[in-house]
Amino acid sequence: MANRTTLLVLLVLVLCHGVGVTMGLWMKEVEQDKKHWHPMSDKLFLMQNxxxxxxxxxxxxxxxxxxxxxxxxxxxxxxxxxxxxxxxxxxxxxxxxxxxxxxxxxxxxxxxxxxxxxxxxxxxxxxxxxxxxxxxxxxxxxxxxxxxxxxxxxxxxxxxxxxxxxxxxxxxxxxxxxxxxxxxxxxxxxxxxxxxxxxxxxxxxxxxxxxxxxxxxxxxxxxxxxxxNGDDKLQHLKKMVIEDQQEPDEDDVDADNDDDEEEEQVTRLSWRKLLESVFRNNNNKEIREKVVHESHHSCNLYDRNPDFKNDYGWSTALDGSDYPPLKKSGIGIYHVNLSPGSMMTPHVNPRATEYGIVLKGSGRIQIIFPNGSSAMDTHIKEGDVFFVPRYFPFCQIASKNGPLEFFGFTTSARKNKPQFLVGATSLMRTMMGPELAAAFGVSEDTMKRMVDAQHETVILPTPWAQAHAQAHTNQKKKKNIQVTVPKLIRNEVIMDF
The missing domain is CATH 2.60.120.10 (Jelly Rolls)
Structure with missing residues (x-):
């Protein structure tokens, strides 16, 4: 029994040492990049250079x-x-x-x-x-x-x-x-x-x-x-060349006087050939339309319906299947809006590193190291840029004073499919069973009660967010009542007549 206990302790020490060495090597690299930072700064994952x-x-x-x-x-x-x-x-x-x-x-x-x-x-x-x-x-x-x-x-x-x-x-x-x-x-x-x-x-x-x-x-x-317009560019560029020749700089007057009329005609002819070689197809409508069709199109993020939406916020994502040019760069895009006090539930990106830019509002972001310790827990505001390494658990929380809106890039053009650790459709809910309960050292009934307590998914309310949402709902109901009552009164008047 003593031997087993000793072996277990040694294994724990080895694991802790491995995590510590990995984190230590990374911290050393961060220190080299950011010598003016303390290696355990609370701004570790904010991009400030x-x-x-x-x-x-x-x-x-x-x-x-x-x-x-x-x-x-x-x-x-x-x-x-x-x-x-x-x-x-x-x-x-x-x-x-x-x-x-x-x-x-x-x-x-x-x-x-x-x-x-x-x-x-x-x-x-x-x-x-x-x-x-x-x-x-x-x-x-x-x-x-x-x-x-x-x-x-x-x-x-x-x-x-x-x-x-x-x-x-x-x-x-x-x-x-x-x-x-x-x-x-x-x-x-x-x-x-x-x-x-x-x-x-x-x-x-x-x-x-x-x-x-x-x-x-x-x-x-x-x-x-x-x-x-495209059809006029060739003629306009020709005119620019001719005007430029007619209005020489003072420093170049002597040189220009040495040019005879024949050389000037040859020069203009050369420019015309050059420009026509570049824009020779501008007058061909079919070819021009083909070029536009084959060129990369844009994709509007604001025109898309949210991929997820509830009373506490919404999120939208663009990947290579939505906008094919992203496949060539291996980049994804996302856009999130959290209502006051709402929280993006703790989650992890298994496929990509995430870069985020705060567009509006303020809030808080916390990122966790692999050993379960806090890597960064800090306030974020408009203009801040943060990044979250692949596999690192994290969450964002909007301040109770207003919504938090952020936009960003991910390092994969495939659907990111984040793993949510807590919530109604979370990893914990999916893995619920005696094994998970044993991992936490509690009974299965206790574990199930804890896991099933949260009914929301992806974006969750905090106590102050729930109060805000309730106030918004009450205001909406009040507005509906104010609109509906006059209609009822008018109907009654009509019936009386």
Whole structure:
């Protein structure tokens, strides 16, 4: 008997040591990523390392970098883009895939699909995928509203220079176009245009990657271009080239005077051929419609009915079966709204790591380590970004003062199928039996009474949430009575007559 007891103690010690070593190694990695944090900080799973990627008068982009070491099945960085009314995020391509979500405003995205330019208009709630290496631009089309975008960025695709790397196709002095780095003789040969003209094109833009469309000579060219229909773009670009030749910069006057009329005609002809080669199919309606059909469509999160809804909140999820482009990136999307004081029941994601952004309200989130100890128990508010590693149990609770709304990404495009640990359709309810009772060291009757006490699923009431829901129900009943009574009175009057 003593030997068995000793063996049991040794096994417990080994298990505890294994969990401790695993957590210790991860904590060491977290410490290396976040040296300014205490390793057991109550903010351990909040993403707080913010980096400005772009910042101009017309807008900005900042990114929260992911971390977590080997405990993470996959890391995602979370980006926030803000653009002023009538502004442009200039043409570029990236070394990372973006999944964008329009939090507020409307936008137009132009991108190259199978060597054709396709433009799509996006509205609030739209989800859209921009693949790594795809040339694109973004425009805030509103005259009086900022554009707010939340995006996921896959750092595993990045070449490692930064959280991601932009290669700007358009640009000038700031930012520099990737084309401006080529030797003069190479770029002149490639464009078949004089060096004087190329110098004008590659030095005018100096406002940064996000520019106002109605603010300067350089961006007025983009303004004209973006306002045109596809059929007019070719003619407009031709006109831009001719006007540019007719209005040379003072520094280039001497060079331009050396060009004779014949060279000018050859240059214009070359531009025309170049532009027609890019937009030669714009006048073909059937081909243009085919391009739009084959291009990636957007999916609006706000237009979907909730996957789950009760008196205490609702939740919606998008996966690869709902929006096929998500399959290519292996990303899922979710949106949750908890009424005041309501709680997302303790659950675990067996398939994916979850990244969440608080859109409105405030509340609390608690995440649990594998050994049953608390990993993080902290207050969250609007703008906070949290992540929950795969397999880690957690729950969110809305403050009693107002609802808690959060949106986020998961690292799997398959249906997530979270395992709810408590509730009417929980793991505990499914496993109910003598084995579960024995695991807790109580009788089966006691265990059954405990497990069956909760009648709600997924989103549960707390005492203050129940009070809020009851008050809302009473108010609704009162409103119905106030509406119904006058009708009864009118009916009685009619019958009396």
């Amino acid at each position: 913010s980096k400005h990627i772009v910042k101009t008068d017309a807008g900005e982009m900042r990114v929260l970098e992911s971390y977590g070491g080997r405990i993470m099945d996959r890391r995602l960085n979370i980006g926030f883009i803000t653009m002023e009314p009538r502004s442009l995020f200039i043409p570029q391509y990236l070394d990372s895939t973006f999944i964008i979500f329009l939090r507020a405003g409307e936008a137009k995205v132009g991108f190259v699909c199978k060597s054709k330019l396709v433009e799509k208009h996006l509205k609030m709630g739209d989800v859209y995928r921009i693949p790594a290496g795809s040339a694109f631009y973004l425009v805030n089309t509103m005259d009086d509203q900022r554009l707010h975008i939340i995006c996921s960025i896959d750092p595993s695709e990045s070449i490692g220079i930064s959280v991601f790397q932009s290669f700007y196709v358009g640009g000038g002095a700031n930012p520099a176009s990737v084309l401006s780095g080529f030797a003069p003789e190479i770029i002149e040969t490639a464009f078949n245009v004089s060096g004087a003209e190329l110098k004008k094109m590659f030095t005018r833009q100096h406002e940064g990657p996000i520019v106002h469309l109605d603010n300067s000579l350089s961006t007025s060219i983009w303004t004209k271009f973006l306002q045109m």
